[in-house]
Amino acid sequence: MLPIYLGIYIFMLAILWGFFLVARHHSYKFKHFSTNIAPVTNLLLVFLIILSIVGFFTIFSLWENTKIIKIDPTQKSTQTYY
Numbered sequence: 001m002l003p004i005y006l007g008i009y010i011f012m013l014a015i016l017w018g019f020f021l022v023a024r025h026h027s028y029k030f031k032h033f034s035t036n037i038a039p040v041t042n043l044l045l046v047f048l049i050i051l052s053i054v055g056f057f058t059i060f061s062l063w064e065n066t067k068i069i070k071i072d073p074t075q076k077s078t079q080t081y082y
Contacts, residue, residue, distance in 0.1 A: 002063050009059060013052055020048055 023044070027037040 002059075005059050005063070009055055013055070016048065020044060 024041050027041045031037055
């Protein structure tokens with residue numbers, strides 16, 4: 001399941017980073033119209049980098065925390081059900 005989770009996450013990141021790159025290109029194109037465009041896109045860049053890294057750590061930490069419980073069919077239960 002890890003490759004599937006990583007594939008979905010990387011696909012979503014590619015879409016988000018694609019939108020960001022288009023917005024960044026337009027911010028440089030229209031930077032003389034507003035003084036707020038450059039700081040906002042820089043803030044978005046930092047925010048996307050942090051979210052990307054945290055997302056990868058989250059996927060890998062959730063993957064490592066999954067535990068497989070093995071049931072031994074030869075062992076009898078100590079509980080009695082009435």
